[in-house]
Amino acid sequence: MNSRIQIVSxxxxxxxxxxxxxxxTNDVLGKAQPLSDICVTIWATTEELKSFYxxxxxxxxxxxxxxxxxxxxxxxxxxxxxxxxxxxxxxxxPDDVLRGAIHHEIGHAxxxxxxxxxxxxxxxxxxxxxxxIGLELALLQQCVxxxxxxxxxxxxxxxxxxxxxxxxxxxxxxxxxxxxEEERRTWEVIRNSPVLSKIALAVxxxxxxxxxxxxxxxxxxxLVLRNKWNEAYGWLPEKEREALFRLLQGTLHLKGETFQERxxxxxxxxxxx
Numbered sequence: 224m225n226s227r228i229q230i231v232s233x234x235x236x237x238x239x240x241x242x243x244x245x246x247x248t249n250d251v252l253g254k255a256q257p258l259s260d261i262c263v264t265i266w267a268t269t270e271e272l273k274s275f276y277x278x279x280x281x282x283x284x285x286x287x288x289x290x291x292x293x294x295x296x297x298x299x300x301x302x303x304x305x306x307x308x309x310x311x312x313x314x315x316x317p318d319d320v321l322r323g324a325i326h327h328e329i330g331h332a333x334x335x336x337x338x339x340x341x342x343x344x345x346x347x348x349x350x351x352x353x354x355x356i357g358l359e360l361a362l363l364q365q366c367v368x369x370x371x372x373x374x375x376x377x378x379x380x381x382x383x384x385x386x387x388x389x390x391x392x393x394x395x396x397x398x399x400x401x402x403x404e405e406e407r408r409t410w411e412v413i414r415n416s417p418v419l420s421k422i423a424l425a426v427x428x429x430x431x432x433x434x435x436x437x438x439x440x441x442x443x444x445x446l447v448l449r450n451k452w453n454e455a456y457g458w459l460p461e462k463e464r465e466a467l468f469r470l471l472q473g474t475l476h477l478k479g480e481t482f483q484e485r486x487x488x489x490x491x492x493x494x495x496x
Contacts, residue, residue, distance in 0.1 A: 350363065
């Protein structure tokens with residue numbers, strides 16, 4: 224039986240906005256068959272989306288970051304891929320960026336459509352390694368979560384680019400590096416903490432790793448985008464910049480057949496830096 228996509232529009236969603244979402248969704252699904260049904264929910268307000276996530280986390284015992292900070296989100300907590308788009312959150316965002324975000328989330332639904340990609344294991348050896356540098360479990364969980372985002376985003380950007388839609392990911396990534404002031408302020412606060420600075424590197428990897436995927440595929444404009452990243456993060460000291468690029472190279476060659484194995488390998492690499 225063919226898999227289906229269901230687009231649910233909440234009360235108050237603009238019909239023109241809904242039509243755009245359908246078009247951009249079909250850009251990707253016209254090139255790939257989903258492994259399972261996909262549900263796309265378009266929320267009218269940020270408050271509605273936050274309330275939904277809070278209910279789901281409470282009911283399922285999910286411990287993650289604040290998903291509503293992203294342009295759009297994805298998960299498979301219920302055993303099938305779900306995408307969440309908030310009209311209010313996207314107000315004022317350029318259409319080419321919105322297109323890139325929708326392509327990106329559909330890519331996640333194609334690649335990361337089971338709970339394996341959203342629930343994380345913490346082996347005894349990983350916890351021991353983390354504790355040895357002062358990384359307690361709560362911080363380790365945050366670190367693993369952030370690394371999982373970077374790894375999955377790299378896989379999605381590569382998939383979308385291989386479909387011939389790499390231009391949309393360039394637009395999305397350029398938008399994401401256009402304002403990193405909050406990251407700069409956060410870095411100034413935590414830069415002298417060996418533990419928290421490692422977590423910051425995991426945050427910075429989220430954009431840099433997908434850019435590297437585009438470069439490896441020879442996508443036109445990808446090298447220019449990396450130069451823009453270098454300019455945007457010009458405040459990052461040379462020592463940490465070198466550490467970040469070592470982490471980047473290591474993350475491009477992760478060991479392990481499963482996502483969980485690759486994620487643990489990435490975490491060990493970050494801990495050891």
